[in-house]
Structures are given as C-alpha cells and as structure tokens.
Amino acid sequence: MQWTSLIAIFGLFWVLSAFIVLPIGLRTPDEVEGHEVQTGHADSAPVNFRPGKVALRATILAAVLSALFTLNWSYGWVTREDLNFYGEMPSEDLGY
Template identity: 65%
Template sequence: MQWTSVLAIYLLFWVMSAFIVMPFGIRTHREAGEELVPGQADSAPSNFRPGRVAIRATILAAILCALFYANYVNGWITVADLNFIHPPKEIVEEQIWMRETAKD
C-alpha cells in the first residue's frame, strides 16, 4: 500500500474519530450553571475545547488506522468474509463441518 493511501485512510479515520469524540465532556450553559446570552441556543456548549477534541481524535484515528493496516497486511478479515448473501463454497463447507462437530 502506498503511503498516500495510508495517509488518506488515516484522514478519513480522523474525521470520523473527531465526530465520535466531540460530545464527550461537553456541558451546556445550564449544566455549567452559567447565564445564557440573549439569542443563544439552549444546547450551545459552554466549554468546547477544539484542541482537546483534536488530540483525542488523533489518538483514536491512529489506533483505528493501525488496526486497519494490520488487517490489510495480515488478511484477518477479507471481502469474502463479508459476503453474506452468496458466501464462498469453502466457508459454507467449513460452517457445516463446525456444526456437525459441535453436535458430537
């Protein structure tokens, strides 16, 4: 895999991770006991820290990208493993064999 592909995949994981970690630790003005500014939405955060979100997203994206790359190199989960509609013949035979040996 080229380094540019790894970088693109990492950036995709980073954006996804940013949206995942963004709501953690956020409190509204009412939860923080602060006064609302006129015209402010009730759900607006009072303690949003984008730097903290970026650090958390970077760490989570690095872990997820490393797992993705390890799976790419080692082939733990392949496209054939995710084909549930028409699975390959070898997988069907293995599942039948596993069921038969479990019954014994």
C-alpha cells in the first residue's frame, strides 16, 4: 500500500473518530450547578467543550483503527468473501 493511501485512510478514520469522541465528557448547563445561560446561547450548548482533548482522543482512536486496517490489508484476516452474506450471484442474473 502506498504512503499516500495510508494518509488518506488515516484522515478518513480521524474524521470518523472525531464524530465518535465528540460527545464524550460534555456537560450542558442543566448538568452544571450555578451556570446561567447567556443571551443568544442555546440551552443545549456544552459548558466545558475542549477541542484539544477531542482532537487528541480522535487522533489516538484513528491511529488504532488505521493500524488495524493496515494489518488486515497485509495479513488478510477479513476478506471480501468473508463479508459476502448472500452467497455468489449466478452469472445469468447479471443482466448485461
């Protein structure tokens, strides 16, 4: 696999990981005692959003997922045939 493909795969896993870890640890004003919502802010807006922590968690998770993907690519643990749950399609049903 080329290094540019590895970077692209890591980037895709990073975006996916960022959305997965984004809500972890966030607290709304209802959950924090004594916090008043200022005018113009949504009631559901998080009080303690830390983008640095989200980026770090997403990077770690993306690195693990990318490593597993690369190892699967190299050793072939899970192949396309393993994911074919419907069986082989007969050649006469292809329609071309």
